[in-house]
Amino acid sequence: MTATLTRPAWTTDLEVEIFDKLIDKHAPHLPKTRLSDPRPPATEEELENFCRFRIAGAAHDLFIVQVCAKVIDQIPDLELQLFLSRQIGDDGAHAQNTRQRVEALSGHDPIKDIQKQVQKHWDYIGDLPIRNWQGFLAFELHYELHIVALLLLNNRTSKINDPESGKFAKERILPDEAFHRLGVVDWWQRKYDQASPAEKAELVAQALEADEELQRLRNPYLKEHWELTHRAIGAEIVVLPGIYDAWRQEVLSYFLDIPISKLPKLVSVND
């Protein structure tokens, strides 16, 4: 929106470009595109794992709905409020679609399990996302941007998927999520542009600190979720920690406009 960027705009093309660069470095054996279509879950065990994986996805979305709703009137920035209302609507719709797909596949409404998984997010994260703008920014970065490394890797290497869910993801979820990432970038950019040089340095330091705190809180959840991802859809996760750390570095470097070489050493997902 504001044209003060001295670097290319954050786009899905740029994301793929960065991601491919990281694949070359960390996992050159992995394909750059999907080699074969995923197949639907076949055995009872596969179906059960797949549903658990999807329930975790719906919980991720419903957790975002709850956090954004709590924050919306705490930050007096109308542009941000309108952006968050869209994010709430979109992520609620994604959760609802997942709920319906799991019900269709498993024969029962998973809403109670979804809510239980939402509670796990609150349990590990505490009040960080709703404490102040720094915490909320870190939350948006982790839940919308840092997660992209996992999503891209899943997208290229998963072996099992539900065709209906795949179609909904392609037509609705992916464009929505790309829009959300842009919204987060825009919000930060507005905040950053309005600050004086001294304030800018302070904003960057605070944003980084909150992002690091959330990484530490989130590590056990990520590890568990990646295991589930591998079990349920067969996605590649062995190389993920290295790619995840490098991806997060790239995001923060872009976001805070600091060259990677000047960034402090970041908390690793393996810490």
Place this chain on the structure above:
Amino acid sequence: MTTTLTRSWNTEFEQQTLNKLFAQYTPHIPPIREYDVTPPNTKEEKSNFYNYWAVTAGHYLFIVQAASKAILLIRDPDLYLLLSRQIGDDGTHTLAFRERVIAVTGRDPIDDVCKEAEYHWEFMGDVPDRNWLGFIAVELHYKHHILPTVVVNSRTSKINDDELVEKSASVFQPDEARHRQAIANWWRKQYEKASPDEKAELAAQLLELDEEVQQRRNHYIKKRWLDARRATGAKTLGIEPVYDAWRQEVISYFLDIPNPKLSSVS
């Protein structure tokens, strides 16, 4: 998801009931739109247009804020999901009004939209997030009781923006109808589960809150009718009995009370 309700809210019920009430109290309001709108031309018309739609956007922004605040008052994921849709839609409506105001008048109403949302918080006080029933009363007023006003405006406005009229018919009104249906059926699900004692208690509390909100909104509602007449030429004159009777129908549906005694907007 598959609970069977003894009464389920739908658009047929809305249309039949409203048409009956319009025929009874305001026969001058036609059942369909009878003429095209003209865009605002004079300086005064444009200024009225700006004010009216900035205020409308403020209404939507307020309900975005109120629903967001209230969403966690009730620990029910079903409600989270239906409110997330409402919040997303109402944010989109706010943005749509803002964009049309900019397109037609050249002025970004963003500050006035915020001020208007703040004004709603002033006269509504803590009702939206006092407790979950307070929020339901707010939903009733902002989604259900307002319907006759919306219908009169959409059928009889003379000065308006073509794009807004089109969007209102194809997007805003179907969205609003879904919101009314979702919240009404969610309420019925809770209400029908309750024991007779709980039901009596819920009904008494909601009735009291609905009346409180009516008192808080009376002044605003009357001013909006006047502003609609001035800005768009809508035939809001004499709409009071329709408003009162429709509100009775809504409350009667929600609480299973045949002829609830309610105060009048007048």
